[in-house]
Amino acid sequence: MPGHQRAKNVAYDDDDFYSGDDYYEDEEGGQNELSPEDQEQMRLGTIKVKEALDSTISVTDKQIEEALWNYYYNIGKSVTYLKNTFGPKQKSITEPQKTKTTTRFDQAASAASSTVTEMPSPLYAYEQMATATFSRTSASKGCADYPVPLPAFAPLDYESITATDFFFDVPWGNVPQERLGTISIQPLLPRGRLLGGSSRPSKLAALAAARKRKQEEAKIASAQPALSEAKSETDKAVSLLDRLNVKENDAAPTHSSDGGEAIRRESVAKRYPLKKRAPSPEVVETKVDEDESAGEQIPLPEFPDIRTGPSTFASTLCGRGGASADLDSGFASISPFPNSTGLLQAFKGPSPDDIVLNAQAKGTKPKSTQPKKTKGDKLAASMEKMAVEETPKVKSKNLDVIKEFEQSGMKPMANFVVIGHVDHGKSTLMGRLLFDLKVVDQRSVDKLRKEAETIGKSSFAFAWVMDQTSEERSRGVTVDIATNYFETSKTRFTILDAPGHQDFIPNMIAGASQADFAVLVIDASTNSFEAGLKGQTKEHALLVRSMGVQRLIVAVNKMDTVAWSQSRFNEISTQMTTFLTAASFSLKSLTFIPVAGLTGDNVTTPVQNPNAAWYAGGETLIDALDASEPAKRNIEKPLRLTISDVFRGGITNPVSISGRLDSGSLQIGDSVLCMPANESAVIKGLEVENEPVDWVVAGQIATLHLSDIDPVHLRLGDIVCDAKKPVKLVKEFTAKILAFEHVMPMGVDVFRGRLQAEGKVKTLLAVLNKGSGEVVKKKPRIVKPSEVARVCVQLERELPLEVGTRVVLREGGATVAAGLLEG
Amino acid sequence: MRLLKSQIDTKHGAGFVTLLPEEPEDMWHAYNLIQPSDLLRARAIRRVTKTSDSGSVASQRITLDLTIAVTSTDFDVGSGQLHVAGRVASENEHVKLGSHHTLDLELHRKFTIEKVGEGGGGWDSVALEMLREACETERRAELWAVVMGEGTANICLITEHQTILRQRVEVPVPRKRRGGVDGHDKGMEKFYSTTLATLLRHMDLGKESTAGAADKTVPLLLASPGFVAQAFLQYVKSEATRVGNKALMTLVPSILVAHSSSFHVHALKEVLASPAILSKLSDTKFARETVLMDKFTTLLRQDDGRAWYGPREVERAVEKGAVGRGGGVLMISNALFRAQNVTERRRWVGLVDQVKEVEGGEVRVLSSLHESGKRLEALGNVAAILTFPLEDIDEEDDETGEAPGGEDMVI
Missing domain, CATH: 2.40.30.10 (Translation factors)
Structure with missing residues (x-):
């Protein structure tokens, strides 16, 4: 498009354009031809599109050109469009239309987003023209915002409808050929379907406009009982609305002159391509309405089928139950600028608002007034009933739980806590265990692995089965106990995955206090084991022991990193056995299992690694777990x-x-x-x-x-x-403790399961003999590590502690002592 | 505290001082200075009833200066209020001699303490030292500390002589559960916001009271096990930018994050002992005291007989001259000097004098309101680092059959 024209056109306003038909014609004459560039592009594009379209779809050059023009020489889009419209068309007429209904919106939406910036596009201008015809009169600047390049411009429609059919009842005169060509919107007709759903804002706007002009319309109607386009055309003084009607009728004949259609459309389209308009969905809707009203005139066979029924909103507006059954008048009343007959009919009756109001008055009032009383009574009555029902307490089935339990033949249950130094692979080992036992499915593990990889910690995937909070994942450490369940053929297990980090020992204690036995995970790789022995491997082991855990499975983890070296395994076993027996674990309650959590070797399935031949036939971790004896239950004791x-x-x-x-x-x-x-x-x-x-x-x-x-x-x-046998609260207690560190009168944290309280060691009463429990020394100045002593502990507040409770005393991040409450 | 007037006979310990308290901490000093049997003169409001000649009774509230002979003192740590109860010691036209009155000492209102000396305690060396310390005008360190864990936060104000737990925040935070971790995150979010709101409320109060030092920002110390403190700092930062709270934004640079092993207040001692914090606060009394207590417990763990605690043991060690020049340190809590019993106080003052004057050792009076003082309290309020090992002190104690714990109850 030549630059000067563009510049010229920018100045054009809708009003200017539509102010007179003369102008219209002039303009057209000047723009009848494509610019050389456009022609060249068109030529190239047509060739390409032809290539792209397979031979099954028969499309004329003109259609291709048209499509290209619409899509601004976008070959891909044009091809799709052509395929869509011409491909299926051969088979049936209704089908493609239906598909169109679905696609058009999408296309329009996507095109709106993608092509708005491309303006001025020929397509845009084309549509522009179409919209302008009706939206002009809508008294809203809405049309100025016409956004959506509507691609599905349905050549099919105008092909299937002959001009004579179309205008058989339209009494127009000899309109100049060029002007007839302007209204190529006719193909838009089927868009009326959209009415069904989403045209609310525009309808409302239209309705408002319609109501405003109600008087005017009525006048016009009376003045011109048979409104003809000729009359309105000559009469420049008629309202905007009338003018629009004229235009529309004007436009319709376009189709009668098939020959110049394409060119004409092009020329029309080119006429105001530069009008920049921001998107406005309203206009689309208006246009749709308009199309509908125009569509009334055209007896399309498939028309009723294509149209979805109007939305309930629309039908309410029209005051008709079965609006779809009588679309014509329904649309007429909605459309702001219906053709004359529809309009007249529409406004002869009560306005939609009146209808709605009447309907409401008829419909709701009697209903709401009369039955209200009876309903109210019922409601009150039912409310009373409700109130009675609300209070009942939870009904007890009065079961003899002990008997029930014995009869249930429940599988033995065991809770075990997984302990060990930080980063020794506790969570990963448990994640692997759950995965291998199909408690966690492949999909979730894959998902976790992907997530872990994104932050560069792919080895944490299994650990993330247990570590679920964002903090745990980002830091890569377990913070709190994770509880999980699985079942073997023999036993139902509850895993309590404890945090290994020193700071979270309170949480570990909480977990260990719920456990029947423990799995101690040890990193076999060089230095890790040694570091752990100084750190939490030792502390955890001592803690679980002092909390009453008898049985310990030592899982020597990460055997893959030491190539399943037997000597390393034996070295660790020996060292740990020495240490654990010193911590008063009995030798027979210790089990050592070499595993590799990350690869899953020897967790549920025996290890396949050739280096591990020395362990062939040995126990897997799951075997060791299964070998645990069920814990004794204190069912008979008070709760x-x-x-x-x-x-x-x-x-x-x-x-x-x-x-x-x-x-x-x-x-x-x-x-x-x-x-x-x-x-x-x-x-x-x-x-x-x-x-x-x-x-x-x-x-x-x-x-x-x-x-x-x-x-x-x-x-x-x-x-x-x-409630009958409550636990007593104590403020001060004596306890027999095993010291891990020096104990002197000092402030300590007292732990009992999840309970964590402030307190202080008030007095050191005596140092006891480890074996016999006899008093060795009274009132010691200090209790040395590994000594057994009796101390008096004072608490900040009263706490429920009973004789025989196991408590842990910690101070400054280290476990000072663990003990048994004596009273 | 400002010393307005003093007239003390150093020989007999009799005399008076007139003081003007200026900050809340001065109340704590006053609490330590005022002994039973002292005379305290301060402005008071008292309701006076008058019976006229005709027999009608008129009741009136009047403000007057009262002198009372102190019988007991009551100090509220949280609010820093000091109530001194006693009997009126000088008659005036409204109040009869011997009638009871409780004086509430107030900031910026002068009071006079008079000690009679000789029989009643007087201005001994410890009292004079306390007075000197109380009237030191040099910059006083002040620090806010939040010791926190998941769902619990202790907001403390640490001053030169006190660690005051201003508020404890407890918000239930659900633990992590299978499939439902958002409860935990939500709970933490709520916990952070509650803690921050509470903290700001308290810090504002603090600023008002230290009106003179309003321009300097008081450092804030966040300590927690794990990552709670860091996460909270993160929250404070984001909240400051989100809300555009200027005061908070200026505070952010002065926030220190430290590691503590638990969320209890006594975890402060390890925070204050950590090198990072110590380097910033080494000149403060509480930091020095903390270091000293740590040194003592280390020696105690070594168990070589150079560290002793408990009243009787320490007295014996002092008798043997083990707390002298060249490293001997006597640590004593000021709680002992607040003893209601004059002879009890004399005992400790005597011990301090002995170490200081005769033996040449070092004496540290620890504030019973600091963490270090609390640790010392657990050890019987008095402890000593000896210059040479003594092994048999407690053996002798066993023979006498007197429990060292029994003496703790003096206070």
């Missing part, structure tokens, strides 16, 4: 449960706690006492391993859904106990 988590279990269970039953049993409906808050609660629901159950017994880690208690009374480490 004790240490709260290890307080959380919101969901909308139905606002207060939920979880923890291991140290002793006793529980069933739904039981009333329990929470200490030290001394608040009672009722068990609303019970869960074990995320499955609802009716009862739980000692040894199980259960989730309790509570009612009748405020969560502020529940803290980690609190004890849930039998």
Whole structure:
């Protein structure tokens, strides 16, 4: 397009353009031809498109050119468009249209985003013209924002409709050929389908416009009972609306002159290609409406099928139940600029608003007034019933839990804690175990591996099965206990994956306090084992022992890094045996298993590595786990449960706690006492391993859904106990301790499971003989490491501690002592 | 604290001082200075009832200067208020001699302490030292510290002589659960916001009270096991930029992050002992005290007989001249000097004098409100580092059959 024309056209306003038909014609004359550049491009493009289209689709050069023009010489798009429109068309007429309905929006949307910047595009101008015709009168500047290059410009429609059919009832005169050519929008007709869904804003706007002009319209109607285009054309004084109608009718004949169609369209399109308009969806809608109204005139056979029914909103507006059955008048009333007959009819009756209002008045009022009373009574009555029903307490099934448990023949259960120094591979080993046992599926592991790779820690994939919080993942360390379940043929296991880092020993203690036995993971690689022995390998082992864990499986991990060296394994075994027996583990309760968590060797399946031939036939980790003896349960004793988590279990269970039953049993409906808050609660629901159950017994880690208690009374480490046999609160206690460090009168942290309290060693009462427990020295000045002593500990606040409870004393990040409460 | 007037007979220890408290910490000094049987003169508000000749009773609140003979003192650590109860010692037209009154000492309102000397305690060396310390006008270190863990934060104000737990924040944070980690994250978010809001509220209060030092920013110390402190610092930074809180943004550069092993207040001692913090705060009293206590416990662990604790043991060590020149240090909590019993106080003052004057050893009076003082309190409020090992002190103690713990109850 020549630059000067472009510049000239920029100045054009819609008003200018549409102010007179003369102008229209002039303009057209000047732009009838393509510029040389465009012609060249068109030529090249046509060739390319032809190449791209396979021979099955028969398309004329003109159609191709048209498509290219629409897509601004975008060959790909043109080809797609042509394929879409001409390909399926041969088979049926309705089908392609249907497909079009779906695609057009998408296309329009994508085109809007992609081509807006491309303007001025010929296509744009083309559409521009189409829209302008009706939106002009919509009294809104909306058309100025016409955005969407509508690609699916349906040549099919105008091909299938002959001009004579189309205009058989239109009484027009001899309109100049050129002008007839302008309205190439006719193909847009089927777009009326869109009405069904999304034309609300524009409809409303249209409605408003329509209402505004109601009077005017009525006048016009009376003045010109048979509104003809000739009349309106001559009469320049008629309203904008009328003018539009004229145009539209004007446009229609375009099709009668098939010959110059393409050129004409092109020329029209070129006429105002430079009008920059921001996107405005409203206009699209208006156009759609307009098309509909125009469409009424055309007896398209498939028309009713294509159209989706108007939205309920639309039908309400029109005040008709079956709007689709009588589309014509429905559309007429919606369309702001309907053709004369439709318009007249539409405004003869009550306005849509009136209809709606009337309908509302008829419909809702009697309903709402009369039955309201009876309903209200019913409602009140039902509310009363509800109120009665709301209060009932949780019903207890009054089960004999002990008997139930014996009868259930439940598989033996075991909880084990996984301990060891930081980065020795505890979480990874457990992740591998769960993966190999199909508890975690391949998909999640793949996902985790991908995520891990993105932050460059691909080896952490298995650990992430256990480490789920963002902090744990980004730092690569376990922070808190992770609980997981799996089942072997013999036993149901609960894994408590403890953090290895020194800072999180409180969490590890919490986990260890729930365990029946422990798996100690040791890194076999050089220096790691030695570092661990000084660090948490030692501390953890001592802690689990002092918390009453008897059996220990030592998993010598990362054997792959030392090439499954037997000597390394033996070296570690010997050293650890010496250390552990010194820590009063009995030799027969120790099991050493070489494993490789990352590769999965000897975890569930025996190791295949040729270097590991020396271990052929040896136990795998899972074998060792299975060999564990079920723990003894204190079912007969009164209930004790240490709260290890307080959380919101969901909308139905606002207060939920979880923890291991140290002793006793529980069933739904039981009333329990929470200490030290001394608040009672009722068990609303019970869960074990995320499955609802009716009862739980000692040894199980259960989730309790509570009612009748405020969560502020529940803290980690609190004890849930039998209301009849409550646990006593103590402020000061004596304990027999095994010192790991020097113990002197000092401030300490007292740990008991999740419970973590401030306290101080008040007095050192005596140093005892390790074996016999006899007093060796009274009132020592200091208790040295590995000595056994009796001390008096004073707490900051009263805590539920019972005789026989195992406590751990820590100070300054180190475990000072572990002991047994004596009273 | 400003010393307005003093008239002390150093020989007998009799005399008075007039003091003007200027900051909350001065109340703590006053608490340590005022002994039972002292005379305290301060402005008081008292309701006075008058019966006229006709028999009608008129009640009136009047402000007057009262002198009371102190019977007991009560110090509220949290709010820094000191209430001194006693009996009116000088009659005036409104109040009769001997009637009871409790004086509330207030900031910026002068009071006079008079010690009678001889029989009643007087201005002994310890009291004079305390007075000197109280009236030191040099810059006083002040530090806010937040010792935190998941869901718990202790907001403390550390001053030259006190560690005050201003507030404890507890927010329930759900632990990580299978499939539901967002509860944990949400809980932590809530915990951070609560902690920050509480902290800011307290720090603002602190700024008001130290009106003179409003321009200097008080350093803030964040300590926690694991990553909570770092995460909180991160939160503070993002919050400061998000809200555009200028005051908070100026605070950010003065935030120190340290590692502690637990979220309890007593974890502060390891924070203060850590090299990074110590290098910044080494000139402060609490840092020095912490270092000293650490040295003592290290010696105690070595168990070579050079570190002893407990009243009786330390007294014996001093008797034997083991706390003298060349490394002998006597550590004593100022709680002992607040003893209600005059003879008890004399005992400790005597011990201090002995070490200082006769033996030539070093005496450190630790504030019972600091962490170091609390550690010393656990050891019986008095401990000593000896110049030479002594082995048999507690053996003798065993023979006498007196429990060292029994003496702890003096305070």
